[in-house]
Amino acid sequence: MEALAGEGEWVRKFQSGDAAAFGVIMNHYEPYILSLLTRLAGDRTRAEDLCQETFIKALKGLTSFRSDSSLKTWLFRIAHNTFTDHLRAEGPGTESLEARAEAGIQSAETAKDPQARMEESQVREAVETAMQILPQQQREVMHLFYWGELSVGEIAQAMRLPEGTVKTLLFRGRQALRGHVTGLLSEVTP
Amino acid sequence: MNCQKFLRILDERVNGEAPPQGWADHGATCPNCALALRLERTLRAAPSWAERPRMSSAARAAVLKRIQSAGLFWPRVVAMAEESAVRALVAAAVVFLSFAVLPRLWYTTVPEGFKKALSSYAGPLLEGFRGTLVQFQPLLHQNWGLLLLGVTLFMVIFAASLSTRVLRPGRT
Numbered sequence: 207m208e209a210l211a212g213e214g215e216w217v218r219k220f221q222s223g224d225a226a227a228f229g230v231i232m233n234h235y236e237p238y239i240l241s242l243l244t245r246l247a248g249d250r251t252r253a254e255d256l257c258q259e260t261f262i263k264a265l266k267g268l269t270s271f272r273s274d275s276s277l278k279t280w281l282f283r284i285a286h287n288t289f290t291d292h293l294r295a296e297g298p299g300t301e302s303l304e305a306r307a308e309a310g311i312q313s314a315e316t317a318k319d320p321q322a323r324m325e326e327s328q329v330r331e332a333v334e335t336a337m338q339i340l341p342q343q344q345r346e347v348m349h350l351f352y353w354g355e356l357s358v359g360e361i362a363q364a365m366r367l368p369e370g371t372v373k374t375l376l377f378r379g380r381q382a383l384r385g386h387v388t389g390l391l392s393e394v395t396p
Numbered sequence: 397m398n399c400q401k402f403l404r405i406l407d408e409r410v411n412g413e414a415p416p417q418g419w420a421d422h423g424a425t426c427p428n429c430a431l432a433l434r435l436e437r438t439l440r441a442a443p444s445w446a447e448r449p450r451m452s453s454a455a456r457a458a459v460l461k462r463i464q465s466a467g468l469f470w471p472r473v474v475a476m477a478e479e480s481a482v483r484a485l486v487a488a489a490v491v492f493l494s495f496a497v498l499p500r501l502w503y504t505t506v507p508e509g510f511k512k513a514l515s516s517y518a519g520p521l522l523e524g525f526r527g528t529l530v531q532f533q534p535l536l537h538q539n540w541g542l543l544l545l546g547v548t549l550f551m552v553i554f555a556a557s558l559s560t561r562v563l564r565p566g567r568t
Contacts, residue, residue, distance in 0.1 A: 207443065221475065225463045232459065237448035244449060254455050261459045270475040329438050330445055352439040353446050377407055383439075384432050391431075 207355045210234040213277050220268055228268065232261055235278065238354055239285045245349045246289050248338055256292060260285045275363055282350060282364040293342075328391065336386030344379035347372055397422040402429045406436055476558065484554035491549060499525055 210216065210231060219227035239260055244253040263284050271280065337345055343365075350356045350364065358376070362369045397418045405415055406429075423433045450456075499522055502511070535541040 228463055229460055232456070236451060236456075240449045240451060241446065250449070253449075254451050257451055258455045258459055262462050265459065265462055270478070326438070329434065333435070333438055333442075348439075352442045355443055380407060380436075384435060387435055388428075388431060 207238055207278060209276065209278060214273060217268065217271055217273075217277065221271075228265060231268075231277070232264075235281050236261070238278070239281060241353060242282065242285055242346070242349055243289060245337060245353075246342065246346060247292075256285070256288050260288045263288065276360070278354075279356065279360045279364050282354065282356065282360075283366070286346065286365050329387070332387045332390040333383070335390055336383050339386050340379055340382055344375050344382060347375040348379040348383065351376055399426060399429055402426070403432055406432060480554055480557040483557045484550050487553045487557070488546065488550045491553070492546070495525060495529060498522075499529075 213231075216227045216230050220231070236257065240253060240257045243256045243260070244250055247253045247256060260281070264281055267280075267284065271277070275283075337348065340348065346365065347361055350361045351358070356364065358369050358372050361367075362372045365372070367375075399422075402419060402422050405419055423429050451459075502518070502522060506514075532545060535545055538544075
């Protein structure tokens with residue numbers, strides 16, 4: 207992900223009263239934040255609501271933003287917290303994906319040499335589908351690492367997790383994704 | 397090279413460093429590892445092929461409308477004041493230390509020869525410092541005098557810092 211050019215300057219402009227500067231910041235980061243939230247929420251409408259909430263929180267927080275962390279890490283952290291609060295408010299039972307993940311791994315184990323005839327678009331489609339089956343934390347870490355191009359350290363900052371935990375989640379996420387993708391592709395190419 | 401080792405190296409090659417010998421050969425001959433490698437490459441390329449969604453124009457407008465209605469004036473003033481206060485505190489401490497400590501250090505620790513060599517330059521400056529201190533001396537004998545002096549110094553620097561922040565936001 208490319209950082210916004212002259213990021214610090216835009217932040218200072220906003221802090222000094224230039225409201226349009228926030229529009230520039232939002233315009234740049236909106237696709238990344240909405241992409242993450244769509245991945246996490248699994249529903250575009252809900253993701254848009256969460257994205258809106260994220261930027262409203264950012265709008266208030268940006269007045270006192272210091273450049274201790276990068277703006278993108280800070281925004282991803284707000285998005286992460288917004289989604290976590292939303293999950294908490296919804297209560298337990300919303301994450302029934304682990305069972306589906308198990309099923310994915312089992313079906314993957316039965317797959318035999320499915321890569322021979324597959325197209326790149328099929329792999330991408332399988333990856334997108336498989337990402338939805340991953341448990342929430344793994345999905346978020348995987349998305350931030352591969353789609354958001356954040357480093358392990360930046361993910362740790364955004365999610366307030368130790369770097370070791372991020373590495374473990376990445377490792378498990380990759381393993382699970384391989385299992386799911388193999389399973390999905392074996393269904394496509396029998 | 398076995399599959400386990402191949403996948404471990406694939407997972408650890410986060411910075412794109414060169415893999416050991418035999419690694420690529422295994423990837424070319426083992427179908428499962430080839431798939432894992434292909435998947436990793438697809439993931440690495442995700443930013444180039446992934447969809448870049450946008451909020452609806454209504455949702456964007458709702459956020460931007462908040463800028464006007466969210467009452468950002470006071471949070472902005474508070475943030476600016478906080479930042480200026482920290483700067484003013486640091487500056488006040490530096491000024492206080494230079495007034496209180498430097499002349500004492502000059503008279504006690506600097507060797508006489510060095511003092512003589514520098515006296516034509518540093519002498520008038522130190523005399524200036526001392527003159528200023530003398531003016532404030534009666535205040536120090538009053539109750540709360542030192543505190544009052546500190547607060548005055550802080551307020552002067554704070555006002556200067558805040559003015560700079562408001563007038564030249566890009567430079568501070």
